[in-house]
Amino acid sequence: MDLSGANNVSGVVGVSGLVSIVVSLICIALAWWALQNLKLDLFIRHPKSAQGRLLQLLIAVVLGHFVSGFILDYMTWSQMIRYMF
Template sequence: MTSELGVEGFIHIILNLLCLGIAWWALQAFRFDLFVKNPKSTQAALLKVLAAIALGHLLARFFIDYFGAVRFLPYLF
């Protein structure tokens, strides 16, 4: 039981990091210079990092919830 929780935690960490990377990559196509005063500033870079973390977390949470729901489908029938 404990090892299963450890593996599940490890999968969650890897999935979160993977989704963070995907969100960062996707945000590279977004033109932040249209929405911030100084796009080269530290604040603009921090905004991009925070947006990537937020989007990555939402994406990872979606997949974690989806796979959690799929695990319960055999109990439907």
């Protein structure tokens, strides 16, 4: 029985998962870095408290998730273009 096709598919899926994780973490880190410049004291009473930092982290995760979703979708769409011709 030839398992080279199955190994190839599992390798592609593994690389795709790894790329998704890395892109997501990079986008979350960039969102966190960008949020450091935001004046949260206009919206939060104590932005340096644990609750303020947690809110900032959650906002970074949400923003990073949306940005990484866009980047990963764009990468997938650009790879699909080769099947047009």
